[in-house]
Amino acid sequence: MDDEHGGKGARRGSLTFALSLLGRRHNLAPIVLVAPIVIFLLFVLVLPIAVMAEMSLYQRGQAGTIVKVMSLANYATFLSEPVYLKVLGNSALIGAVVCVVTVGLSFIPAAVLGLTRSRMKNLLFILILIPFWTSFIVRTYAWIVLLGTNGVANGILRTLGVTDAPIAMLYSRGAVILGLVHAMIPFAIVPIYASIERIDDSILEAAATLGARPLSIFGEIIVPLSMPGIWAAGILVFIEAMGAFITPQLLGSASDMMIAQLVQERFIGSFDWPFGSAVAVIYLLFTGAAFAALFAGRQAISGYAR
Amino acid sequence: MKAFQFNVWTQALLYGFTALVYLFVFVPLFFVIYASFDPNEIMRFPYKGFSLRWYKEFFASPNLYIAAGNSFTLAALSGVCATLLGGLAAYSIARLRWRGKVALQVAISAPMVISKIVLGVALLTFMVDLGVQRGLGSLVTLHTLLCLPFGFLVIWARLLTSGRDYEEAALTLGADDIRTAFEVTVPLLGAALLGAFLLCVTVSFDEFSATQFLAVPRTQTMPIQIYSMIQTGVTPTVNVFATLLTVITVAIPLIAQMAFGVFRRTFVR
Numbered sequence: 001m002d003d004e005h006g007g008k009g010a011r012r013g014s015l016t017f018a019l020s021l022l023g024r025r026h027n028l029a030p031i032v033l034v035a036p037i038v039i040f041l042l043f044v045l046v047l048p049i050a051v052m053a054e055m056s057l058y059q060r061g062q063a064g065t066i067v068k069v070m071s072l073a074n075y076a077t078f079l080s081e082p083v084y085l086k087v088l089g090n091s092a093l094i095g096a097v098v099c100v101v102t103v104g105l106s107f108i109p110a111a112v113l114g115l116t117r118s119r120m121k122n123l124l125f126i127l128i129l130i131p132f133w134t135s136f137i138v139r140t141y142a143w144i145v146l147l148g149t150n151g152v153a154n155g156i157l158r159t160l161g162v163t164d165a166p167i168a169m170l171y172s173r174g175a176v177i178l179g180l181v182h183a184m185i186p187f188a189i190v191p192i193y194a195s196i197e198r199i200d201d202s203i204l205e206a207a208a209t210l211g212a213r214p215l216s217i218f219g220e221i222i223v224p225l226s227m228p229g230i231w232a233a234g235i236l237v238f239i240e241a242m243g244a245f246i247t248p249q250l251l252g253s254a255s256d257m258m259i260a261q262l263v264q265e266r267f268i269g270s271f272d273w274p275f276g277s278a279v280a281v282i283y284l285l286f287t288g289a290a291f292a293a294l295f296a297g298r299q300a301i302s303g304y305a306r
Numbered sequence: 307m308k309a310f311q312f313n314v315w316t317q318a319l320l321y322g323f324t325a326l327v328y329l330f331v332f333v334p335l336f337f338v339i340y341a342s343f344d345p346n347e348i349m350r351f352p353y354k355g356f357s358l359r360w361y362k363e364f365f366a367s368p369n370l371y372i373a374a375g376n377s378f379t380l381a382a383l384s385g386v387c388a389t390l391l392g393g394l395a396a397y398s399i400a401r402l403r404w405r406g407k408v409a410l411q412v413a414i415s416a417p418m419v420i421s422k423i424v425l426g427v428a429l430l431t432f433m434v435d436l437g438v439q440r441g442l443g444s445l446v447t448l449h450t451l452l453c454l455p456f457g458f459l460v461i462w463a464r465l466l467t468s469g470r471d472y473e474e475a476a477l478t479l480g481a482d483d484i485r486t487a488f489e490v491t492v493p494l495l496g497a498a499l500l501g502a503f504l505l506c507v508t509v510s511f512d513e514f515s516a517t518q519f520l521a522v523p524r525t526q527t528m529p530i531q532i533y534s535m536i537q538t539g540v541t542p543t544v545n546v547f548a549t550l551l552t553v554i555t556v557a558i559p560l561i562a563q564m565a566f567g568v569f570r571r572t573f574v575r
Contacts, residue, residue: 033394034404047423052424110554134552135555137548138335138532142337142338145338148540182334185327241421246515249387260424263423264423
């Protein structure tokens with residue numbers, strides 16, 4: 001870490017040297033290298049979103065046709081129907097609950113990972129990366145195995161004689177939240193860990209020497225200094241959880257829809273692409289706003305922490 | 307530097323809580339693997355016996371091989387495309403001087419934060435607008451977009467931390483930029499290029515949410531197949547499928563991590 005900061009000045013000097021050579025020779029014009037990626041992003045990211053936004057202004061016609069008359073009718077429908085507002089509200093609420101629970105559960109493991117200097121660290125780190133690579137569908141499906149009528153939880157309860165009839169645990173909002181928290185924990189641990197690892201040990205030593213108890217070392221030093229990481233984790237988890245599709249689809253109840261499910265249903269189920277596009281645009285704007293708000297908060301906090 | 311340590315009781319408490327969270331993360335997967343060896347028709351915990359019955363049944367299904375073939379082809383092709391495009395972008399951003407770097411970096415990272423459902427329906431709408439047929443090509447395009455941020459990040463992180471001294475030496479000794487790029491920068495990137503490719507492979511291999519809009523029966527992938535199996539009713543072969551998917555998606559990057567240690571540096575900047 002220190003080495004990187006120390007070397008920055010020297011590197012910048014050598015970079016300008018390299019660039020001056022580059023400029024003289026004109027062999028690798030940036031535009032040649034950048035053009036493919038810009039064209040790719042234009043055709044696969046930017047234009048598709050623009051065309052989808054255009055689609056959101058049209059109406060569905062008879063038998064799968066699209067009436068190309070522009071209006072904001074789809075947006076008006078979304079914002080005036082309680083059914084659709086409830087979907088947006090549900091998604092934001094589930095996102096917020098999952099965000100708080102996940103960050104809460106992830107903080108201590110992240111702190112252990114960030115503070116320990118033992119050989120356990122590499123093992124703990126690789127273990128927490130494994131879920132990143134494990135199939136998301138499989139991780140969600142695991143909860144069906146655990147919580148189903150004939151599942152592990154009910155089997156244990158039955159064997160212990162606690163219950164006679166199986167308890168319905170799946171296909172509920174609780175199951176969705178559980179599944180999402182489970183899926184998001186690794187995503188929250190990594191950024192929090194990264195900011196705790198940067199904390200200078202000598203600050204903690206000093207506090208301990210001066211008689212601070214572990215709880216106040218956490219509350220007054222580690223938590224405030226790792227706030228940027230906590231915010232980053234929070235933003236990531238909130239956005240991912242709010243836009244979840246697989247988890248509510250497999251573990252949730254059909255009457256308790258989330259926003260990504262609504263978009264998917266309009267495109268694949270009822271073939272109302274214009275309305276589906278409008279929901280997608282509203283959702284994009286909502287995520288953008290959430291991202292901006294949380295990011296602004298993070299900036300303010302990291303300014304305070306430094 | 308002596309490492310800071312809490313007192314024994316606090317340590318025990320912290321490690322105990324961490325162990326519980328790790329258990330919470332891993333125990334569900336363990337039960338899926340356990341259930342895949344249960345010989346009974348109806349899955350009912352506690353499982354009795356151990357057999358490979360459902361493995362045999364699973365491997366006898368022809369659909370599996372079609373989906374597996376599609377998944378591997380798709381992952382390999384989009385992994386190559388995303389590594390090449392991401393590598394070019396990473397090189398341009400880390401090494402060259404031009405305007406609009408920040409904008410490009412934001413655009414490349416966008417697919418990581420934008421909902422996959424939205425990306426999928428947007429590309430579908432655009433393709434229908436242009437009259438493009440859905441096929442393997444459109445899936446490769448979509449997956450390249452989804453893998454791009456990961457390919458970019460791995461290579462960019464490596465370019466930021468290494469190699470400049472050697473490049474300067476080559477330039478000073480009279481090699482031109484292209485020669486320097488191919489004979490110094492790219493060989494030095496070696497492990498990072500492989501790491502980027504493998505990370506892209508696992509991202510593509512796992513993708514469902516956006517893929518469902520562009521996949522047709524001919525191009526169905528393993529996640530699409532297991533998803534529809536789960537939705538139509540859980541059968542014991544699903545456990546086998548899930549176990550195999552877990553093994554494949556964990557083995558590829560784990561081997562790369564053990565061999566090259568590429569991912570740690572990327573995630574912990």
